[in-house]
Amino acid sequence: MASCTCCSQDCLDKLCAHKIPVFSSLDSEQMNHFSSLARHYQYRKGETMVLEGADLNALVVLNEGSAKAYKLTPDGREQILYVFSQGDFFGERNLLGGRTSAYTVEALEPVRTCTFGREEFYDLLRSNPDIAIKVIEELEKRMERMENAVQSMGVRSLDSRIGGLLLDFAEKYGDETPEGVLIRLPLSREGMANFLGIARETVSRKLSQLETDGVLRTVGNKAILLLKGEELRTMAGKIG
Amino acid sequence: MASCTCCSQDCLDKLCAHKIPVFSSLDSEQMNHFSSLARHYQYRKGETMVLEGADLNALVVLNEGSAKAYKLTPDGREQILYVFSQGDFFGERNLLGGRTSAYTVEALEPVRTCTFGREEFYDLLRSNPDIAIKVIEELEKRMERMENAVQSMGVRSLDSRIGGLLLDFAEKYGDETPEGVLIRLPLSREGMANFLGIARETVSRKLSQLETDGVLRTVGNKAILLLKGEELRTMAGKIG
DNA sequence: CGCGAGCTTGAACATTATCAAGGCAAGTGG
């Protein structure tokens, strides 16, 4: 591994463990020790990080960039399950259950990761019982998000589902501006369609309609300026 | 609590902990001790066991009967997330995360439960580190099922989704017979519709069509005889 | 500046929801 010419890479390395809330109960020394065990990788946009069904045997933490996790549906589409970004992790299932990856993970932009092997992770869990509880709590959070996803996929009205997605994105990838919230979209139209389980064209149409209604303004293809968040919230929440 | 006139209630009590795979690493003495801490409840069909948003503060194990867990969607429908039956449990999220219940749980038939309070559960986790790992593994399993649910809700073809549901039921509630697999349906047509996120009438129509095609035979409203499981599997898996 | 991927839009088509009417079955009370 090349030595770094500036601090940045070094800092990133150190941050590996810091970035995961699950490890927050470690003291500084433990954190540094654990971080030093990490291995580092990077991926180009579009590169596959893990393949559905593959053995993974590592806890993978996203240090930089974002990635989508998806399963292939029987009819050949890709159903996106998660959009991971900085600080998110995956692979714990494979470490603990010993099963293979349930989904493919693909970089949406250049990605840097830190990974921890099974041994390191197990040792950590055994020596720090609190971590196990933290992991459970984190999983429960994720589970709850998943339950919400199922709930919203069960909603008949697509408007409501698209609204919900945009609001989620606004929260995670939005910046306040004088005009409204500027959402830097992590997914293309096709990506959003594959997240929602609908056709690409339908996403286009719905967004056009929302723009006509003055709820938002598209800024190129990779950003959306949310003008009337409240209206979206109403649409996503109340109206069917 | 009334003393029991026969062994059955007593046996059920003892089984509380035995029935949860998560506790399988306990030795017999620990198991009995833990079981003795349980409190027992029973519910009539249709009775609400927990309300979405309520404080629960207990791990609830189904000892007998079945129940559905659902969230209300913004448009007023109920989206069923889980069908719990004997041996399944819920409420751990509330114990560990301290948050309120994410869903309503309602008995589908007469139900008996054992519940464990926060203190007992915490003590158990602390004194048996293995249990924590088992809990994590169990959650991961559940998570994977949830991911599959999202995947299948993303599938456009309803035939495939209904097929998938019937196959799941066949596995969990089916008995082999000379003619085929007899599925004792835990849910009404409306229940299945609320599970799949579609209209009640559509479930009827699809089932009728499958009966016409000779894939299955309805046996009253509460059972289905699966004649050509293979055909269903093909429909659910390959064809869009 | 030009090319190509990804996006938008249109029109025809397929599917499902919705509304409405009728049927079957289980449980109730005479």
Added chain:
DNA sequence: CCACTTGCCTTGATAATGTTCAAGCTCGCG
């Protein structure tokens, strides 16, 4: 034991909604 009633299920017709196929456009990249 039978008629009644109630709840759930089925079936039909119609309308709404999304998909698909096809064409043209735009953005963003080299």
